[in-house]
Amino acid sequence: MLRTLLSLLLPAWLALASFAVAAGQPPDAECLVPSKPGGAMDLTCKLAQLGLRNQPSVPQLKLSYMPGGVGAVAWHTLGSQRRSEPNTLVAFSGGSVLNLARGKFGKASVDDVRWVAAFGTDYGMVAVPASSPYKTLGELLQALRRDPRRVLVGMSGTIGSQDWMKMALLVSKAGVDPRKMRFVALEGGGEQFVAMQAGHVQAISGDASEALLYAGRGTVRVLAVLSEQRLPGLLAGVPTAREQGYDVVWPLIRGVWMGPGVSDADYRRWVSAFASMEADPEFARMRAEAGLYPFSRTGDALTRYVKQSIADYNRQAAQFNLVRER
Structure with missing residues (x-):
């Protein structure tokens, strides 16, 4: 690496x-x-x-x-x-x-x-802590559908930022109003992972290259990559959002x-x-x-x-x- x-x-x-x-x-x-x-x-x-x-x-x-x-x-x-x-x-x-x-x-x-x-x-991705109850992107989005305020999402930037847009496109595919998402605006990908590992957020919307720096440590579970097809290397086992029924590529x-x-x-x-x-x-x-x-x-x-x-x-x-x- x-x-x-x-x-x-x-x-x-x-x-x-x-x-x-x-x-x-x-x-x-x-x-x-x-x-x-x-x-x-x-x-x-x-x-x-x-x-x-x-x-x-x-x-x-x-x-x-x-x-x-x-x-x-x-x-x-x-x-x-x-x-x-x-x-x-x-x-x-x-x-x-x-x-x-x-x-x-x-x-x-x-x-x-x-x-x-x-x-x-690079490509967008969605991740949760390795200990999270959400094992798939579908499980996370369905939890947000049941209660959009239930999951606190960490992302770089505020409403309209690229991390917000990625999640907005995904949750809208699941029938959720993106405006109802509960999120924390953070400064950069490194801060997102730190916040998630500290338990301040339950999921993050970030980038695949950032996930590579953390996915091998056993503390992060990447639920989906927002690419046309699966990515090679360490994230090869992570399905795309498309594979899971959510047609979002970023x-x-x-x-x-x-x-x-x-x-x-x-x-x-x-x-x-x-x-x-x-x-x-x-x-x-x-x-x-x-x-x-x-x-x-x-x-x-x-x-x-x-x-x-x-x-x-x-x-x-x-x-x-x-x-x-x-």
Whole structure:
């Protein structure tokens, strides 16, 4: 798994980074995680860090964290105070794009940043503690149908977020009004699993790559993955929601963007580095170990994809009469 690679590679790199700081030479490049450590955004930056380490055109990445507003704090910080930094990347996901579409970043638009690369796709999932009485997705949804307030669901973000949308689509298939769901808004996937393991929530709506970090510990039961077909590897035994009679598929891309004031030359340098990274068979192996699946868009192609995704998300939100925030 990717965390095994990280346990081997990161200590040595961190030692070099510490030496550089001590010598008054800060690291040259940064991948900013817009959430707390332990979730899929963290995983995105770590995968970029490992994948780019042999790309000579760009400096090595260090990771830093800027949680808040489910990505809004990082978005506005880079868009205003740090808009021209040539070597700062920010992780994003399909959930970030959904938040942008729904107005959760204020008046921000897709053109306010520079979209660099998307280098993998993930899928939604639903999980409960291993000790939960719910053994299948159907059992969980039927419990919610009997009493929507009975199960407290942990999710990243509030009403209209991607985790909320995934559960809304599922419970609506079971005949439940999504507005009656009882949920706790948390900051990132890592916090979701911590809250569930502490007994603060009885289920979580999250992502498959996050589940991979916890499913092998025997404390989590993944009830369904929201993919077209079963996923390989550790989650191979987990049925899709479709298999269980609930036709919901939720893919989400993972990648990085940069501030709007970055020069064309620096922007193209990073776009080219990611394009080379994604063509490397070694990166394909690391991506698979991270629980992500092939998806490649860089530069202008990614920008067009994000714009189309925003239109698609807005159509989905209209199903639940969600009003765009202003």
